[in-house]
Amino acid sequence: MVGIDEISSDVDAVARLSDEHQVPVVAVHAPCLLITQRVWGTEPWAKLERSAEMASSLGADVVVVHPPFRWQRDYAKGFVEGIARLEADFGIAMAVENMYPWRTARRELQAYAPSWDPVDQDYAHVTLDLSHTATADVDPLRMASALGSRLTHLHLTDGAGTAKDEHLVPGRGNQPCAALLEMLTRQSFAGQVVVEINTRRCPTQAAREDDLAEALAFAQLHMAAASHADFVVSAEGAIERRRFHSPVPYVTPG
Numbered sequence: 001m002v003g004i005d006e007i008s009s010d011v012d013a014v015a016r017l018s019d020e021h022q023v024p025v026v027a028v029h030a031p032c033l034l035i036t037q038r039v040w041g042t043e044p045w046a047k048l049e050r051s052a053e054m055a056s057s058l059g060a061d062v063v064v065v066h067p068p069f070r071w072q073r074d075y076a077k078g079f080v081e082g083i084a085r086l087e088a089d090f091g092i093a094m095a096v097e098n099m100y101p102w103r104t105a106r107r108e109l110q111a112y113a114p115s116w117d118p119v120d121q122d123y124a125h126v127t128l129d130l131s132h133t134a135t136a137d138v139d140p141l142r143m144a145s146a147l148g149s150r151l152t153h154l155h156l157t158d159g160a161g162t163a164k165d166e167h168l169v170p171g172r173g174n175q176p177c178a179a180l181l182e183m184l185t186r187q188s189f190a191g192q193v194v195v196e197i198n199t200r201r202c203p204t205q206a207a208r209e210d211d212l213a214e215a216l217a218f219a220q221l222h223m224a225a226a227s228h229a230d231f232v233v234s235a236e237g238a239i240e241r242r243r244f245h246s247p248v249p250y251v252t253p254g
Contacts, residue, residue, distance in 0.1 A: 001029035001064075002051065003036055011057050018058070025058040026192050027095075027153055032066035044068065044075045045082060052090040062093045062153050062192060064127045067112040076113035080122050087124060095152045097127035098143065100136035103163040119143060125152040129196070130175045131167045134159025140180055154184070155196040156219055167198035169211050170218045181222040193219055 007013045009031070018025050030051035031039040040047045051063045065083065068076040083094045099116035102109040110116070116136065118126045126147050132155075133140040144151055158173030159166045170177040181193070195215040199208040 002031040002039060002054070003033075004039060009039060011054050014054075015058060025055075025060045027060050027062035027064055027194065028052075028055040028058065029064040030066075044072060048082075048086055048094070049090075052086055052092045052094070055092050056090060060092075062095050062125070064153060065094050065096050067096060067099060067114065067116065067118070069111055070113045072113075079114065083123060093125040093152050094123075095125040095127040096121070096123045097129055097155075098132050098136070098138075100132045100165070103135075119146045124150060126150045127153040127155060129155035129157065130170070130177060130180070131155070131157045131159040131165055131173075131196075134161050134173055134175050135163065135165050137161060139176075141176055141183065144180060144184065151184075151189070152191045154180075154191065154193045156181070156193055156215065157196050167196060169197050169215050170195075171214075177218070178222040178225075181219065182225055185223050185225075193223070195219060 002009050007017070014025060017023075028051050030048055031037075032047075040050050048063070048065060051065075055061070055063050068079055070076065083096060086092070087094050096118050098118050099112050101116060102111045114121060117138070128140060128144060128147065128151055130140055133143065156170050156177065158168040158170045158175050158177055160168070160173045166173065184191075184193075195212065197211060197215055199211050202208040202211060
């Protein structure tokens with residue numbers, strides 16, 4: 001994710017870290033959050049173009065994009081068509097992410113345009129986030145089925161259905177994380193599964209690493225459980241599956 005930390009927006013620095021840790025960069029998350037509104041300038045299309053350029057440089061074939069905020073009226077007006085144009089120009093999948101209504105105790109605000117729900121929008125590629133489905137109170141199994149082959153990128157995480165976007169370790173919330181992984185595996189899902197969890201409350205680095213290890217183990221267990229694909233052993237002795245991108249850890253910054 002391109003964030004407010006300088007390293008995440010530096011292509012060369014990210015490439016060095018990828019090489020050092022032997023973790024491939026399979027996707028770039030464009031700076032679409034409220035806190036990243038000034039990262040790479042303030043013009044939204046320029047930010048998406050730069051994200052696509054970064055993905056190309058790093059060998060990634062997906063850019064994860066949030067839909068516009070409703071107050072970004074000009075950007076939102078041509079968003080669906082603009083995403084298609086970027087895909088054609090860069091040969092990169094611009095996978096628009098499902099979001100959620102913003103809620104308070106008394107009201108619900110539709111903060112995204114054309115919608116927080118990508119199912120009925122004309123996007124060729126979509127990201128499904130399981131913390132966001134929890135916050136939106138929608139069924140991710142039905143959403144994944146409705147998306148079909150447009151589902152390109154999965155944020156494996158969890159949520160308890162509160163108004164807060166929690167990004168829990170999968171299995172600690174109420175989302176059908178295991179069932180979704182097993183369903184996608186049976187369907188020969190060829191997209192990306194990326195662990196995206198929030199570790200801000202972890203008291204130590206070791207606790208963060210434990211949460212990441214738990215999330216990765218969850219992914220590997222449930223992707224293997226329903227799989228009839230072959231497994232291979234890498235030169236380093238790790239068990240790898242032929243069909244899928246290995247789940248990649250991402251820690252929500254904070």
